[in-house]
Amino acid sequence: RIASALNIPHIPYDLLSIDGKPYSVCKDFVDGNSELVSAHRVLIKEKKPNHISEHRHFINVCDREGIDVACSVDEMLVLDYIIANTDRHFNNFGILRNPDTLEWLRFAPVYDSGTSFGCDELTPVIKLQINPKSKPFKDNHIEQLKLVSSFDWIDFSKLYQAVDEVRDIFYKASEAIQGFGGDRAEAIVQGLLSRIDAIKELSERDA
Numbered sequence: 001r002i003a004s005a006l007n008i009p010h011i012p013y014d015l016l017s018i019d020g021k022p023y024s025v026c027k028d029f030v031d032g033n034s035e036l037v038s039a040h041r042v043l044i045k046e047k048k049p050n051h052i053s054e055h056r057h058f059i060n061v062c063d064r065e066g067i068d069v070a071c072s073v074d075e076m077l078v079l080d081y082i083i084a085n086t087d088r089h090f091n092n093f094g095i096l097r098n099p100d101t102l103e104w105l106r107f108a109p110v111y112d113s114g115t116s117f118g119c120d121e122l123t124p125v126i127k128l129q130i131n132p133k134s135k136p137f138k139d140n141h142i143e144q145l146k147l148v149s150s151f152d153w154i155d156f157s158k159l160y161q162a163v164d165e166v167r168d169i170f171y172k173a174s175e176a177i178q179g180f181g182g183d184r185a186e187a188i189v190q191g192l193l194s195r196i197d198a199i200k201e202l203s204e205r206d207a
Contacts (some may be wrong), residue, residue: 001169002082005162006154008075009109023060029109035099036108039136040090055137055147062095065104069095072107074148079110080143082159082195084132087115093136117188127187149201159196166192 003010016023030036039058046064048057053071062069080088092112096105118126131142138144170185 001166002112002159003079005158006075006079006082008079009072009107010079010113011111011112024114026111029111030096033098033100034096034105036094037097037104038091040094042095043090053137062104062107065095067095067104067106069107070149074106074150075153076110077137077144077148078151078154078199079170080113080116080134080197081145082192083113083116084118084129084191084195085113085116086120086133086135088113088135090136103170114180118191123181123184123187126184127190127194129191130198143197145202151199151206154199154203156196156200156203162187163192163196178183 010018011026011029013024013026026146042061043054043058046057046061048054052060056102059070059073076088076093081084092106093110096108097103098105118129118132121129131140133139134144137147167185167189170188171182174180174182
């Protein structure tokens with residue numbers, strides 16, 4: 001819901017139950033004409049100069065391969081902050097490439113964002129997640145947001161509307177999942193709203 005509100009290409013996931021066990025599933029986003037090259041493989045394609053950050057090195061390598069990924073990286077970093085994703089390591093994003101010609105095609109849609117919304121945190125911590133830990137370029141999201149060149153592309157009205165949908169999803173979960181609880185659902189929503197407010201403040205400061 002949030003990625004859609006931000007108009008960011010992404011992979012939807014569904015929850016599937018097999019033999020009473022829950023599984024997170026998605027459709028393949030590669031086919032016979034494309035393959036995924038992880039950011040890790042991109043980074044080691046060329047030796048990184050000591051004075052260049054991994055963030056800049058990744059963008060530079062992609063530039064030399066003929067694809068501009070700067071805006072897509074900005075979008076990913078903003079999305080990860082808003083959903084408090086703590087595990088966007090260098091194998092959790094990348095580039096799509098033609099497997100036959102080895103031509104680089106485009107930045108891959110955002111995928112594997114499961115370590116989000118304080119899934120491994122106690123409920124009292126979730127509401128306070130204004131600056132959660134982060135990957136891949138910085139250790140916390142506030143520092144990582146400093147890498148974002150612009151916030152002008154964000155439609156905050158759609159983003160705040162998406163919060164209502166997120167609230168409904170988590171409150172339904174609190175009714176259906178034993179041990180989840182309405183207090184956890186509310187903490188998730190309040191943390192989410194706080195981070196959107198923080199992004200809005202940054203965008204207004206930079207305007």
